[in-house]
Amino acid sequence: MIKRLSxxxxxPRHEVVSREEEAQVLTKLGVxxxxxxxxxxxxxxxxxxxxxxxxxxRIVRKSPTAGETIYYRRVVG
Amino acid sequence: MLTKRIEAIEFAVLxxxxxxKMSAIEIKVPDTYDKDGYPMxxxxxxxxxxVINPSLRCKTCGQKMKQCPGHFGSMELVRPxxxxxxxxxxxxxxxxxxxxxxxxxxxxxxxxxxIDATKDRSLDDRVKILVKKTKAKQKCPQCNxxxxxxxxxxxxxxxxxxxxxxxTQIREWVEKxxxxxxELFGYEAERIRPEWFILTVLQVPPITIRxxxxxxTGIKSEDDLTHKLVDVIRINARLKDNIEAGAPxxxxxxxxxxxxxxxxxxxxxxxxxxxxAKHRSGRSLRxxxxxxxxxxxxxxxxxxxxRVNYAARTIVTPDPFLSINEVGVPKEIANDLTxxxxxxxFNLEQFKKDIKNTNRVIYVTRPNGLRKKxxxxxxxxIIAELELGCKIERVLEDGDIVLFNRQPSLHRLSMMAHTxxxxxxxxxxxxxxxxxxxxxxxxxxEMNLHVxxxxxxxxxxxxxxxxxxxxxxxRHGGPVITLMEDGVSGLFLLTLKSTEFTPAEAMNFFYExxxxxxxxxxxxxxxxxxxxxxxxxxxxxxxxxxxxTSRLLLQAGxxxxxxxxxxxxxxVRIENGKLVTGIIDQAALGEGTGRxxxxxxxxxxxxxxxxxxxxxxxxxxxxxxxxxxxxxxxxFEPSETVLRAKEDAVREELLEAEELVRKLKSNQxxxxxxxxxxxxxxxxxxxxxxxxxxxxEKQIISEKIREVIGRPRPKxxxxxxxLSGARGGMTNLTNLMGLWGQASVREGRPRRGYKKxxxxxxxxxxxxxxxxxxxxxxFMEGMKVREYFYHSMGGRQGEVDTGVSTKxxxxxxxxxxxxxxxxxxxxxxxxxxANKNIIQLVYGEDGVFPAKTKRGKVDIKELLRRSTQKEx
Ligand SMILES: [Mg+2]
Ligand SMILES: [Zn+2]
Ligand SMILES: [Zn+2]
Numbered sequence: 001m002i003k004r005l006s007x008x009x010x011x012p013r014h015e016v017v018s019r020e021e022e023a024q025v026l027t028k029l030g031v032x033x034x035x036x037x038x039x040x041x042x043x044x045x046x047x048x049x050x051x052x053x054x055x056x057x058r059i060v061r062k063s064p065t066a067g068e069t070i071y072y073r074r075v076v077g
Numbered sequence: 078m079l080t081k082r083i084e085a086i087e088f089a090v091l092x093x094x095x096x097x098k099m100s101a102i103e104i105k106v107p108d109t110y111d112k113d114g115y116p117m118x119x120x121x122x123x124x125x126x127x128v129i130n131p132s133l134r135c136k137t138c139g140q141k142m143k144q145c146p147g148h149f150g151s152m153e154l155v156r157p158x159x160x161x162x163x164x165x166x167x168x169x170x171x172x173x174x175x176x177x178x179x180x181x182x183x184x185x186x187x188x189x190x191x192i193d194a195t196k197d198r199s200l201d202d203r204v205k206i207l208v209k210k211t212k213a214k215q216k217c218p219q220c221n222x223x224x225x226x227x228x229x230x231x232x233x234x235x236x237x238x239x240x241x242x243x244x245t246q247i248r249e250w251v252e253k254x255x256x257x258x259x260e261l262f263g264y265e266a267e268r269i270r271p272e273w274f275i276l277t278v279l280q281v282p283p284i285t286i287r288x289x290x291x292x293x294t295g296i297k298s299e300d301d302l303t304h305k306l307v308d309v310i311r312i313n314a315r316l317k318d319n320i321e322a323g324a325p326x327x328x329x330x331x332x333x334x335x336x337x338x339x340x341x342x343x344x345x346x347x348x349x350x351x352x353x354a355k356h357r358s359g360r361s362l363r364x365x366x367x368x369x370x371x372x373x374x375x376x377x378x379x380x381x382x383x384r385v386n387y388a389a390r391t392i393v394t395p396d397p398f399l400s401i402n403e404v405g406v407p408k409e410i411a412n413d414l415t416x417x418x419x420x421x422x423f424n425l426e427q428f429k430k431d432i433k434n435t436n437r438v439i440y441v442t443r444p445n446g447l448r449k450k451x452x453x454x455x456x457x458x459i460i461a462e463l464e465l466g467c468k469i470e471r472v473l474e475d476g477d478i479v480l481f482n483r484q485p486s487l488h489r490l491s492m493m494a495h496t497x498x499x500x501x502x503x504x505x506x507x508x509x510x511x512x513x514x515x516x517x518x519x520x521x522x523e524m525n526l527h528v529x530x531x532x533x534x535x536x537x538x539x540x541x542x543x544x545x546x547x548x549x550x551x552r553h554g555g556p557v558i559t560l561m562e563d564g565v566s567g568l569f570l571l572t573l574k575s576t577e578f579t580p581a582e583a584m585n586f587f588y589e590x591x592x593x594x595x596x597x598x599x600x601x602x603x604x605x606x607x608x609x610x611x612x613x614x615x616x617x618x619x620x621x622x623x624x625x626t627s628r629l630l631l632q633a634g635x636x637x638x639x640x641x642x643x644x645x646x647x648x649v650r651i652e653n654g655k656l657v658t659g660i661i662d663q664a665a666l667g668e669g670t671g672r673x674x675x676x677x678x679x680x681x682x683x684x685x686x687x688x689x690x691x692x693x694x695x696x697x698x699x700x701x702x703x704x705x706x707x708x709x710x711x712x713f714e715p716s717e718t719v720l721r722a723k724e725d726a727v728r729e730e731l732l733e734a735e736e737l738v739r740k741l742k743s744n745q746x747x748x749x750x751x752x753x754x755x756x757x758x759x760x761x762x763x764x765x766x767x768x769x770x771x772x773x774e775k776q777i778i779s780e781k782i783r784e785v786i787g788r789p790r791p792k793x794x795x796x797x798x799x800l801s802g803a804r805g806g807m808t809n810l811t812n813l814m815g816l817w818g819q820a821s822v823r824e825g826r827p828r829r830g831y832k833k834x835x836x837x838x839x840x841x842x843x844x845x846x847x848x849x850x851x852x853x854x855x856f857m858e859g860m861k862v863r864e865y866f867y868h869s870m871g872g873r874q875g876e877v878d879t880g881v882s883t884k885x886x887x888x889x890x891x892x893x894x895x896x897x898x899x900x901x902x903x904x905x906x907x908x909x910x911a912n913k914n915i916i917q918l919v920y921g922e923d924g925v926f927p928a929k930t931k932r933g934k935v936d937i938k939e940l941l942r943r944s945t946q947k948e949x
Pocket of ligand 1: 518519521522
C-alpha cells in the first residue's frame with residue numbers, strides 16, 4: 001500500500017520554496033512569477049506538502065534526457 | 078504607405094436600434110424577383126442591399142459591383158424570438174435573477190463575498206459559482222418574491238416550473254436586471270443588454286454574401302440564406318395577418334413557434350433538438366453557422382487554408398541524375414510561374430534584348446505602377462519605355478530558388494527549398510534520395526512548388542530550408558535524407574569483396590562521376606569495386622564500423638566476429654578516403670544510422686555531402702543497371718535441404734501441437750504464470766508456430782547468404798536487397814519459399830468465425846494446429862483453401878489497422894499542432910506561449926536541440942576534440 005503520493009515512483013518530488021529562497025530563484029531564472037506555470041492548491045501533490053496560494057513549488061523530476069530537472073510552479077486557488 | 082495598427086478588437090451584440098440604424102432598407106416582401114426578372118422593391122434582392130450585377134449601380138451608395146461593399150437591411154418581427162446562440166446566456170441570467178425585481182437573488186453581503194472570493198478567478202468560474210448559489214433559491218432576498226425553477230428545452234424553449242414562458246415575457250424579465258448585476262456576469266452594460274438576445278428586428282445580410290446564381294438554362298437559383306430568409310418573412314407575414322384578424326391564441330402560438338424555428342435554423346441548421354431545414358431537393362440548407370464551422374467552413378477552408386499564386390502542382394517522377402538540391406520543373410510550368418526583378422544599370426540592356434528576342438519577360442511594371450503584359454504587338458513600345466526602377470516579371474529559370482512540398486506536411490522537412498532545373502518532361506523531377514523526408518514515392522504522388530517573390534523570401538528559403546542543410550533530422554539527430562532502395566543495393570553490389578572490373582569497365586564508372594585523376598588498378602590489371610567507390614570519398618576521411626550485412630552474417634552464425642571477418646570482408650574500414658575492407662550498405666547510408674552520411678554531414682562543408690550524393694547516385698545507378706536488379710522465380714526455388722527442413726518443421730509442429738491439445742484436454746497443461754490454462758494454450762501454440770518458422774528461416778538464410786555474397790555477380794536479387802538493408806527482411810523470403818507459419822490476428826491465433834471453429838471445413842471444437850490457423854505452405858507453392866482464408870484474416874487486420882491509424886493519428890496530430898504551434902524558445906532559453914507564459918524553463922528540460930546532436934546524445938568528447946582543434 002502506498003500511504004503517501006510521493007512514495008510512488010512516478011510522482012516527482014514537490015517542495016514549497018521558502019519566501020527568502022523564492023526571490024533568489026526568480027532572479028536566478030530571470031523570470032516573472034506570474035508567468036510561471038501554475039498548480040492548484042487542491043492538487044494532491046500540493047496538498048501533501050501543504051502548499052498555499054501564492055507559494056512557489058519546486059518540482060524535481062527525473063528525465064530520460066536530462067537526468068534530473070527542476071521545475072517551478074506557483075500555487076493558485 | 079498608410080499603416081494602421083489594430084490595438085484591440087471588441088465583440089458585442091447588436092442592439093435593435095443599431096440594426097435599424099445600419100439598415101439600408103426594411104424588407105417586407107417575401108419574394109425575390111418579379112415576373113420580368115427584376116428584383117422586387119423591399120424584397121430580399123432589393124438593390125439597396127448591394128449589387129451583384131456588373132452593369133447596375135447600388136441604390137444605397139451609388140457604386141458599381143466592385144466598389145460597393147453591400148449593405149445590411151432589416152426585417153421587423155411581429156413577435157420577438159430568441160437568438161438561438163444566446164439561449165444559454167439567457168438561461169444563466171434567468172436562473173440567477175428574480176423575475177419581479179431583476180436582481181441577483183442573493184443578499185448584498187453574500188454577493189460581496191462572492192465577488193471578493195472570485196477576484197482573481199476567471200469569469201467563467203465566477204458565473205458558475207453565482208449560478209450554483211442562486212438557482213435553487215426559493216425566495217428572492219431582495220424583494221421577497223417566490224421563485225420557480227427555470228428549465229431550458231434546447232435550443233430555445235424556456236419553462237418556468239411547468240409553464241412555458243415566451244420571449245416577450247423573458248424580455249420583460251431581463252430588462253429589469255440592473256447594470257451592476259449584469260457586470261458580474263461579464264456584460265458591459267453599454268455594449269450588451271440581455272434583452273438584445275431576444276430579437277425584435279432581424280438583420281438581413283447584403284446580397285453580396287448570398288448572390289443568386291443564373292444557371293445556363295436561364296433559371297435563377299437562390300442562395301440557401303435567401304431561401305431561409307424567405308421562410309422567415311412568409312411566416313412573419315402570416316403571423317401578422319392572424320394577429321390582426323384576432324385568431325385564437327393557439328394558432329398564434331403555433332405560428333410564433335414556427336417563426337422561432339425558421340430564425341433558429343437561419344442561424345444554425347444543425348442545432349440539437351431541431352430538425353434541419355431542407356431544400357426542395359432534400360439536401361439540408363447551409364446556413365450561417367454551417368458557413369463558418371468545420372473543415373469546409375470559412376475559417377479552416379478559406380482563411381487558414383488560403384489558396385496562393387506562384388504555385389504549381391503535378392506528378393513527381395524520380396531522377397537520380399539531379400542533385401538532391403535540385404528539382405526538375407517542367408518547361409510548361411516554368412514558363413507560367415514568374416519572379417519579379419528590378420531593372421538596374423546592370424541588367425537594363427539585357428532585359429531589352431530579352432523582351433525583343435525571347436519570351437523570358439512576361440510583365441513590365443513602370444515606376445508609376447502601370448503594369449503591362451509583354452506581347453508581340455506592344456514589345457517595341459515596352460522596350461522604349463523600359464527604364465531604371467521598372468519591375469519586370471520573368472519566367473522561372475535554372476538556379477531559381479523554390480519551395481517544394483508534399484502533403485501531409487507533417488514535419489519541417491515536408492517543405493524544403495530546391496534549386497530549379499527546367500526540364501522538357503511534363504512531370505516534376507526529383508532525386509529519389511529526398512523521398513524519405515517528403516515520404517514520397519512515384520506511384521502517382523503529386524507535389525507542390527511555391528516560388529518566393531521577394532529577396533527576403535528567397536534568402537530565407539536558401540539559408541533556412543535548403544535541402545543540403547536538412548540532412549540531419551531535427552527529430553532524432555541522425556540523417557534523414559538518405560540513399561534508398563536501388564541506391565543502397567547498388568553500392569552494396571559495388572563494394573562486395575568479389576566485385577572487380579576490367580579497366581574498360583572501370584572507366585565507365587569514372588566517367589559517371591567525372592573523374593579525371595584516374596587511379597592505378599589494385600587487382601592486377603583490374604580495378605576492385607571498392608577502389609571505384611573510394612574515389613568519391615574525401616581524402617582525409619577515416620571511419621570503421623560493422624556493416625549491416627556483417628550483423629546479419631553474425632546472426633546467421635556465418636561469422637564469429639565482424640571485425641575479424643576475412644571470408645566476406647564485411648567490416649567497414651575507411652582509411653584516408655580509401656575503402657580498405659567492408660561492404661557499403663544500410664549501416665553506412667541508411668536513415669538515422671548511416672555512419673558515412675552522418676560524418677560527412679557534420680564534419681565537412683555542406684556541399685561535400687551534396688557532391689557525395691551526386692556521385693553515389695551515379696555509381697549506384699550504373700551498377701544496378703549493369704547488373705540488373707530484378708526478380709526471377711528461380712530465386713525462390715528451395716534446395717533439397719530447405720525442403721527437408723520445412724518438412725521437419727511441419728511434422729514437428731503437428732506432433733507437438735497434438736501433444737499440447739492432448740494435455741489441454743486431459744487438464745495436464747502447465748499454465749503460464751498469471752494466465753489461465755486456455756490463454757496459455759493459445760500462447761504455446763503461437764510460440765510453437767514461430768519456433769518452427771524460424772527453423773526454416775535459418776536454413777534459408779544460411780544458404781542464400783553464401784550464394785549472394787560469395788559470387789562474383791550475385792544472382793539472387795531479393796537476397797541482395799535483404800542483405801544490403803535496401804528493402805525487405807528474411808521473413809519475406811521465408812514466406813515466399815519456406816512456409817507462412819501461424820496466421821495471427823491481434824497477436825493471437827484467429828478466433829472469430831463460426832461457432833467453435835474458424836471456418837466450416839474444420840470440425841467444431843478442434844483447437845489443433847491446422848484448425849487454428851497454421852499455414853504450412855508458401856507463396857510459391859500456393860496455399861490450400863483453408864490456409865488462404867486464415868491468411869486473409871491476418872491480412873484484413875493489417876488493412877483495417879492502416880485505415881484506422883491514419884485517421885486517428887491525423888486527428889491527434891492536428892490537436893497537437895494546434896496547441897503547440899505558437900510556442901517559441903525565447904532568447905532567455907525559456908519556452909513560452911504567445912502571451913509569454915512559461916511552458917518550460919529550459920527547452921526540452923535539457924536545452925538540447927536534437928538536430929545538433931548525435932542521434933539524440935551530446936558527444937562531449939567530440940565537441941572537445943573539435944574545439945581544441947580549432948584553437949591551433
Ligand atoms: Mg504514393
Ligand atoms: Zn452599395
Ligand atoms: Zn426580487
